[in-house]
Amino acid sequence: MINPLKRGGPAAPVEPTDPEVPRPFTAVAKPELTDGRRIGVLLQHGFTGSPYSMKPWGRALAEKGYAVEVPLLPGHGTQWEELNSLGWKDWYAETSRAFEKLRDENDAVVVGGLSMGGSLVLRLAADHPDAVAGIVLVNPAVNTARLDVRALPVLKWLVPSFPGIANDIKKPGVEELGYSRTPLKAADSMMREGWKPLRADLARITAPLLFFKSTVDHVVDPTSLEIIRSNVSSRDFTERMLSESYHVATLDNDAQAIFDESAEFVRRVTSADAG
Template identity: 60%
Template sequence: MALAPHAEPFQSDGTPDGSGRRVGVLLSHGFTGSPASMVPWGRYLAEQGYAVSVPLLPGHGTRWQDMLPTTFGHYYEAIEREFEALRARCDVVVVGGLSMGGCLAIWLAAKHPRDVAGLVLVNPAVASTNKQLLALPALKYVVKSMPGIANDIKKPGVSEHGYDRTPLRALHSMIVTWKEVREDLPKVTAPLLLFRSAEDHVVDPSSARIILGSVSSRDVTERVLENSYHVATLDNDAPQIFEESAEFVRRVTAP
């Protein structure tokens, strides 16, 4: 199946810093989304000289039906492979993500605490207070999908090019794995910069509270975005995310 417009992955080689070190940044898009939500951020970081990787997760970027046989485990394996490839050509790597991408990033940091130099999370998802999700274990056998969650963006005329349907089996696999991710949060020691939209119609504030209250990181910063919805990397506050994350990467990877 051909990739949808704007779903192409993005990579940049970067340039060594003043000490001759190459710094890498891995950015992950969210559930039913695509690299389109992350590439502008990735390009900004690439312009700062960083080696950047924005991969396409399995089942994404084509049509929602292609997600039906995929699970959260497939997405994590893809991110871990990309991380290992980036680490092989860089001296130090920072990992970031939006929504489910933030969940993947923080689980990666929990599993590789010595190798992740920093974490940048934008509206990460590790929990939900939505009671409707309780029906998923049975509902996923009755219907294949429900309406999509893409394009929660305040800025007019902007699209993240995500799916218009949400595959329920894949969604359930993510929600089931959240428990494992939450249990591993105390293993996270990397410096953490977390952006959270004050108004988010996809991920509720419980995820940020759980993350900030559970990680073992001593260097933790939370930023509340007042003028963006869920896909903040494409929204009004995107420049703040780009600029502050670039400064964060510079600081946490300094020799």
């Protein structure tokens, strides 16, 4: 069978076995490094992934003095079968919990996400337009052009999973350590309960937005960028193309550029005179 979520790419993923893979990352604010203000950043991993793909980014921002939360989404970092018993509402609830923690403890909060993590933080920005100071997206997913996903509502009852979508990384020797299988019930929830309502609400998003897009991405097609660009109400919208990375760009050749440019973006949109 064809995997409706992947168009081909590098080596197949392996099951996460290192106990460090699913462990969330947390760092407290150091206002002495950020002009006396406490600034929080939420970074959310993608579908079938884990905090492992976001921790280098989180550590880089923590070194700048920002409070950072990299939560583990329910059903991730264990076995793919567990993910099939959960869905968008569970993932958004955990993302919201991390966001509220940062909101309570800091003066301003910026949200960022990879792939489905991008759609989760866009949902936050649509639901809390006055509380999100900025958005950083890395190959976010809100849509797919593949016609075969229309069969998911039926396929999910017949086939529990398809081959995995993890490890789309150009840099040799680097692995995302995501699931080896794509759970179809969970995938259907992401698209039907998550993406579809979000696309209808993108106009509610007004926060400054920094968008990183890999020129070659074997997981998320260009329609997500087109839809987000055309529908958000953000007047401050910056696109940055990544020519040396595939989908998991936070672990790929352009990772340092993401870390550096997002840190500058966070500084700019959360400064005392921003907005």
